[in-house]
Amino acid sequence: MQTSFTPEQLRDPGLAAANEVLRTCVHCGFCTATCPTFVLKGDELDSPRGRIYLIKDMLEEGGPPGALVVRHIDRCLSCLSCMTTCPSGVHYMHLVDYARGVIETRHTRPWHDRLLRRLLAALLPYPARFRTALRAARLARPFAPLLPRSGVLASRMRAMLALAPERLPAADGGMAGKVWRPEGTRRFRVALLAGCAQRVLDPEINAATIRLLTRMGGEVVVPDGSGCCGALAHHLGRHGQTLAEVRANVAAWTREMAGEGLDGIVVNASGCGAMVKDYGFLMRLEPEADSAAKVAALAMDVSEALLRFGYAPSRPPAGITVAYHAACGLQHGQKITEEPKLLLAKAGFRVAMPAEAHLCCGSAGSYNMLQPEIADSLRERKLGNLRDCAADVVATGNIGCLTQLAGHGLPVLHTVMLLDWMAGGPRPAALEAAAVPEPEGEARAHELAAEAAGQLGG
Amino acid sequence: MDVEPPLHEDVLARRGAIVAGLCRLLPEDAVISDRARLRPYETDGMASERQVPLAVALPSTTGEVVAVMRFLHREGVPVVPRGAGTSLSGGALPRADAVVLGMMRMHRILEVDYADRFARVQAGVTNLAITEAVQKGGFFYAPDPSSQLACMIGGNVAMNAGGAHCLRYGVTTNNLLGLTVVTAEGDVVEIGGRHVDAAGYDWLGLLTGSEGQLAVVTEVTVRILHAAEGARAMLVAFKANEVAGACVAAIIAAGIIPVALEFMDRPAIAACEAFAHAGYPLDAEALLIVEVEGSAAEQDALLARISGICARFEPVSLRVSASAEESAAIWKGRKGAFGAVGRISPDYLCMDGTIPTGRLAEVLARIGEMSGRYGLKVANIFHAGDGNLHPLILFDANDADSQRRAEEFGAEILRLCVEVGGCLTGEHGVGVEKRPLMGVQFNPTELAQQRRIKEAFDPGWLLNPSKVFPAADAAA
Ligand code: SF4
Numbered sequence: 001m002q003t004s005f006t007p008e009q010l011r012d013p014g015l016a017a018a019n020e021v022l023r024t025c026v027h028c029g030f031c032t033a034t035c036p037t038f039v040l041k042g043d044e045l046d047s048p049r050g051r052i053y054l055i056k057d058m059l060e061e062g063g064p065p066g067a068l069v070v071r072h073i074d075r076c077l078s079c080l081s082c083m084t085t086c087p088s089g090v091h092y093m094h095l096v097d098y099a100r101g102v103i104e105t106r107h108t109r110p111w112h113d114r115l116l117r118r119l120l121a122a123l124l125p126y127p128a129r130f131r132t133a134l135r136a137a138r139l140a141r142p143f144a145p146l147l148p149r150s151g152v153l154a155s156r157m158r159a160m161l162a163l164a165p166e167r168l169p170a171a172d173g174g175m176a177g178k179v180w181r182p183e184g185t186r187r188f189r190v191a192l193l194a195g196c197a198q199r200v201l202d203p204e205i206n207a208a209t210i211r212l213l214t215r216m217g218g219e220v221v222v223p224d225g226s227g228c229c230g231a232l233a234h235h236l237g238r239h240g241q242t243l244a245e246v247r248a249n250v251a252a253w254t255r256e257m258a259g260e261g262l263d264g265i266v267v268n269a270s271g272c273g274a275m276v277k278d279y280g281f282l283m284r285l286e287p288e289a290d291s292a293a294k295v296a297a298l299a300m301d302v303s304e305a306l307l308r309f310g311y312a313p314s315r316p317p318a319g320i321t322v323a324y325h326a327a328c329g330l331q332h333g334q335k336i337t338e339e340p341k342l343l344l345a346k347a348g349f350r351v352a353m354p355a356e357a358h359l360c361c362g363s364a365g366s367y368n369m370l371q372p373e374i375a376d377s378l379r380e381r382k383l384g385n386l387r388d389c390a391a392d393v394v395a396t397g398n399i400g401c402l403t404q405l406a407g408h409g410l411p412v413l414h415t416v417m418l419l420d421w422m423a424g425g426p427r428p429a430a431l432e433a434a435a436v437p438e439p440e441g442e443a444r445a446h447e448l449a450a451e452a453a454g455q456l457g458g
Numbered sequence: 459m460d461v462e463p464p465l466h467e468d469v470l471a472r473r474g475a476i477v478a479g480l481c482r483l484l485p486e487d488a489v490i491s492d493r494a495r496l497r498p499y500e501t502d503g504m505a506s507e508r509q510v511p512l513a514v515a516l517p518s519t520t521g522e523v524v525a526v527m528r529f530l531h532r533e534g535v536p537v538v539p540r541g542a543g544t545s546l547s548g549g550a551l552p553r554a555d556a557v558v559l560g561m562m563r564m565h566r567i568l569e570v571d572y573a574d575r576f577a578r579v580q581a582g583v584t585n586l587a588i589t590e591a592v593q594k595g596g597f598f599y600a601p602d603p604s605s606q607l608a609c610m611i612g613g614n615v616a617m618n619a620g621g622a623h624c625l626r627y628g629v630t631t632n633n634l635l636g637l638t639v640v641t642a643e644g645d646v647v648e649i650g651g652r653h654v655d656a657a658g659y660d661w662l663g664l665l666t667g668s669e670g671q672l673a674v675v676t677e678v679t680v681r682i683l684h685a686a687e688g689a690r691a692m693l694v695a696f697k698a699n700e701v702a703g704a705c706v707a708a709i710i711a712a713g714i715i716p717v718a719l720e721f722m723d724r725p726a727i728a729a730c731e732a733f734a735h736a737g738y739p740l741d742a743e744a745l746l747i748v749e750v751e752g753s754a755a756e757q758d759a760l761l762a763r764i765s766g767i768c769a770r771f772e773p774v775s776l777r778v779s780a781s782a783e784e785s786a787a788i789w790k791g792r793k794g795a796f797g798a799v800g801r802i803s804p805d806y807l808c809m810d811g812t813i814p815t816g817r818l819a820e821v822l823a824r825i826g827e828m829s830g831r832y833g834l835k836v837a838n839i840f841h842a843g844d845g846n847l848h849p850l851i852l853f854d855a856n857d858a859d860s861q862r863r864a865e866e867f868g869a870e871i872l873r874l875c876v877e878v879g880g881c882l883t884g885e886h887g888v889g890v891e892k893r894p895l896m897g898v899q900f901n902p903t904e905l906a907q908q909r910r911i912k913e914a915f916d917p918g919w920l921l922n923p924s925k926v927f928p929a930a931d932a933a934a
């Protein structure tokens with residue numbers, strides 16, 4: 001596509017990179033069809049191609065973008081479905097992330113919007129603060145009916161209160177600096193991105209991941225100094241905070257790589273995985289460019305790690321049908337589509353795929369708090385398609401999707417919980433809660449089989 | 459490019475009142491009138507042409523279309539209907555004095571009837587969504603333009619869209635049963651129905667391919683077909699474009715009609731492989747994708763006959779797809795071809811002409827010669843079986859000279875198509891792209907006759923006025 005930047009403008013390396021992306025777009029419009037917001041809104045401006053155009057104009061003109069334009073960019077979920085569809089290889093993610101940064105510096109949002117964004121950026125990446133905030137939200141929930149019936153602010157507050165879980169699981173007691181030893185001889189050594197919000201909302205996901213990996217002969221370490229991947233701040237357009245968070249992780253993992261060495265950096269939240277894999281690009285202009293690229297090359301989703309290091313179940317099949325909900329960070333962000341399904345099948349589950357699997361469930365990081373209406377419509381659509389699978393349980397690879405979809409009558413859990421169960425771990429609590437029947441008479445058989453397998457393996 | 463038909467200055471002067479009128483008829487988010495947000499609507503799949511419209515209206519129902527059309531007719535405002543905006547001939551290119559009527563919100567499937575084999579859908583349903591809606595019953599909608607994922611049925615009707623499988627099943631006009639249209643004055647007219655043929659004139663045939671110049675399509679009833687038992691694709695690679703061209707002619711001359719017979723040359727193969735990872739042979743100069751369908755035995759028999767013919771042309775390789783996934787990847791590459799070319803060039807002009815298949819080898823050689831003369835690369839992707847050519851001329855829109863050369867190159871290709879006994883458009887329509895060349899195809903009497911048809915429907919030239927007719931022949 002034609003662009004008209006001056007040579008001065010193009011001296012800015014960020015803009016130059018954005019220009020490269022714009023030039024790859026041939027304006028064919030294929031991407032519109034698979035974009036969740038276009039499907040819902042039926043407006044070119046809420047489609048990838050429309051946003052690319054709006055961003056092009058905003059960057060060419062160079063001034064502050066108007067509120068009407070910002071609204072359409074804000075509505076983008078960053079689900080990256082458009083990148084899967086685009087035949088031309090347009091790197092929409094780099095373009096929209098750059099645009100968000102520009103909007104953050106040039107556009108003045110209404111006070112409540114600014115406040116909310118600052119709050120999200122200051123809370124979510126920090127487990128202790130986030131935990132306190134969730135408690136407060138839970139306490140505040142009874143007051144939700146007092147909120148005005150309409151208005152952006154009220155609907156956002158309502159969305160936040162609704163997302164706060166009834167009951168917070170016990171804290172994981174801190175993970176930084178810990179090492180989990182392998183069962184038997186050490187076959188590999190990986191760092192785990194302990195994550196931020198996930199640790200508070202569902203610490204069992206990390207626990208299951210560690211059980212799985214150590215059982216397979218892996219040593220798992222969460223190096224001191226590693227923390228939030230930075231995606232949250234990044235998608236809010238907060239460049240400084242993003243770089244600081246990325247830098248801390250790169251330093252922590254690089255130390256580990258230089259020390260005892262790493263065979264991989266395992267990430268079990270799909271959006272975070274996509275982010276870490278992009279560290280090389282994000283840090284390309286920083287002094288840490290090289291080490292960031294090396295870190296990015298080592299990053300792998302937990303499903304990739306399990307296949308690479310040889311996941312094997314030890315229990316007989318549970319006779320359960322699992323609807324696999326592809327998280328966008330996996331299917332579009334990391335192009336991981338088959339691995340989780342392969343693993344689930346390997347573990348003896350029947351796997352069902354919902355219709356419109358490519359469409360986002362509306363979670364999208366902090367999106368469901370910022371754009372509750374679109375997020376709700378997408379959740380309803382997703383839940384409908386998942387229900388049509390008539391499965392016993394829904395598995396997905398991302399904490400965001402879990403919070404977004406849970407609590408609507410379908411048991412939803414992280415894929416690793418099911419895989420861990422079949423490899424000898426505990427039966428996931430979500431199955432109990434949803435009264436998914438334990439295969440008859442097999443419960444004890446499982447235990448025995450597991451013990452036998454354990455003895456043989458040991 | 460041609461001179462634009464004159465703008466309605468009075469309309470431009472009354473812009474505020476016209477926008478206010480639209481806002482009274484439609485919900486708040488269905489009218490766009492600020493310049494920044496009108497810009498993304500200034501172009502379609504042919505991004506080299508741009509014009510910011512007066513406003514955009516996004517109706518959700520036939521009723522809203524009627525209200526908007528009545529109002530705009532009363533105000534004398536031109537209307538440019540738009541589906542997904544994937545036109546490659548500028549069919550949805552706005553005018554400064556026109557309201558773009560975006561049909562994207564009309565995306566409901568209204569009725570599916572397997573017994574009578576039809577589906578009735580709103581104009582903004584995508585081509586692929588029709589097949590998706592009926593495939594659980596074992597049916598499909600046959601015309602499959604490459605953009606079928608995104609393009610909308612209303613636009614397919616307007617352009618009489620084709621596709622790879624039209625070799626066997628015909629183009630849009632052969633697969634339609636009925637239309638609901640709104641006239642320039644804002645009246646609803648039902649054409650055809652759920653049955654083949656209709657009493658009186660063949661209105662359906664007339665409206666199909668009328669490029670939004672006779673009426674606005676709001677609902678479409680299509681014929682759905684029972685899907686074949688199975689299908690298999692075969693990839694045959696050749697040493698030279700001309701050899702592949704001759705092979706196509708030989709297959710057709712032998713009386714074999716595969717369901718699809720597609721051609722790609724080396725640059726196209728490379729771009730599509732990078733996108734679809736379909737295992738296209740990267741060392742070939744030219745590639746044919748041949749698809750056959752039927753029972754396994756029928757497929758085997760046809761593939762054997764076609765392979766026999768191909769063998770006479772010393773193919774570099776020949777591979778039959780072994781699985782449904784492999785076939786899907788092969789078609790994903792072919793259907794994404796135009797976009798995929800964006801990987802090797804910032805911009806392209808997509809040509810769309812038709813030639814007698816017997817002249818394929820010769821035409822390919824001449825396009826190659828022109829490419830040298832204009833100093834521009836070209837990627838060739840054709841529906842070879844139909845003789846429908848899509849040479850993609852690669853250029854850089856940030857370089858004005860290369861754009862000018864690309865346009866001249868394109869015009870010369872289309873003139874060549876007419877010269878060898880073919881036609882200016884295969885399936886993309888005339889739009890603005892081929893408007894200046896209409897005089898090459900038609901004599902003044904023929905053009906005048908077409909103009910009278912346009913004026914019978916739309917005496918005020920308000921419906922998509924700057925398309926199809928050369929400027930001199932357009933609005934009087
Ligand atoms: S990232 Fe998702 S929501 Fe955003 S433009 Fe792409 S497809 Fe649409």
Ligand code: SF4
Nearest residue numbers: 025026028029031086
């Ligand atoms: S599919 Fe890719 S090239 Fe086509 S309009 Fe979308 S981003 Fe641009």
